[in-house]
Amino acid sequence: MQPRLCAPGWQLRIFHRPETMLAALEKGEHPDLLLLDRRLPRHEGTHVLRDLRLEGRNFPVLMLSGLDSPADRIVGLEQGAQDYLVKPFHARELLLRCEQLLRSERRATISPTSEEETIHLGDVLFHPHEGVLERPGAANVTLTRGERILLLALCRAPGRVLTREQLAHSSGSLISVSSSRSIDMRLSRLRRLLGVVSQGGLRIETVRAHGYALQISPNAAEGHPPSQTP
Incomplete structure (x- = not known):
């Protein structure tokens, strides 16, 4: 068996x-x-x-x-x-x-919950239902469904390291991460988009041999701790 x-x-x-x-x-x-x-x-x-x-x-x-x-x-x-x-x-x-x-x-x-209507990431607002990143004075960024789900998983564990297997689970994938690079491709694009919209205030940190963690720089997070608002 x-x-x-x-x-x-x-x-x-x-x-x-x-x-x-x-x-x-x-x-x-x-x-x-x-x-x-x-x-x-x-x-x-x-x-x-x-x-x-x-x-x-x-x-x-x-x-x-x-x-x-x-x-x-x-x-x-x-x-x-x-x-x-x-x-x-x-x-x-x-x-x-x-x-x-x-x-x-x-x-x-x-699936985002009703309490996850808007998630504050420093001065960036993430709307997981629509997959939109919003920052005052900057153009909105629209994420693909896969990118939105990955970011939501990282937001639910700010600063905590998530393995590729955990991120694959969050995205609904039944494919083994050892035989697919789709997670890596989505993370690469998401990392770039977060850097652009936050002007470097948001980053996905790679922890070698462990996984990835969402990090918010002190300046970007000042006065806006990661939280959900209905």
């Missing part, structure tokens, strides 16, 4: 005990999707899932179980699973369900 799950370019981490998975989460790992078995050594999968949701972990979960009664499926869904797959199952069905959950999560991730 592991080779089938890795075939689409997904990176797979396997944990044999909930404790090791929880330790990875505490270190900052954030899975795009969790496959969680209902029956675990010394643990009940539904209890693990309940605790994850109480901690605010909101990544999608596909629960796998040999228990197939309607009551069992309802318990799994009530505890926070997005889907419930009964064993034995065909490998192709598992792949299709994973793809569906990932697509649904990406659609939700890339």
Whole structure:
């Protein structure tokens, strides 16, 4: 099963005990999707899932179980699973369900919220719904859909380093970043446009071997900390 799950370019981490998975989460790992078995050594999968949701972990979960009664499926869904797959199952069905959950999560991730009507980036205003960058005394800049989504992801984590994989996730891409340079091309153009509209006040910093971070120079940010206004 592991080779089938890795075939689409997904990176797979396997944990044999909930404790090791929880330790990875505490270190900052954030899975795009969790496959969680209902029956675990010394643990009940539904209890693990309940605790994850109480901690605010909101990544999608596909629960796998040999228990197939309607009551069992309802318990799994009530505890926070997005889907419930009964064993034995065909490998192709598992792949299709994973793809569906990932697509649904990406659609939700890339859409601006109602609180993100306007985002202040120093003296530049970013309107993510329209994909427009606005600065007093300068011509507006219109971003492509891909550039708008990348900038929105960076704005949601100002100053924090995002990996190419995280940016690809934010853009809704299901293509492995190791086989595509589309993220790099979009970042290059977005970096240039931000530099022009902000006169150097906004920049996308490359952190070697880690990823990228949105930086706002002190002068550009003076009096305008990154924030969202309805």
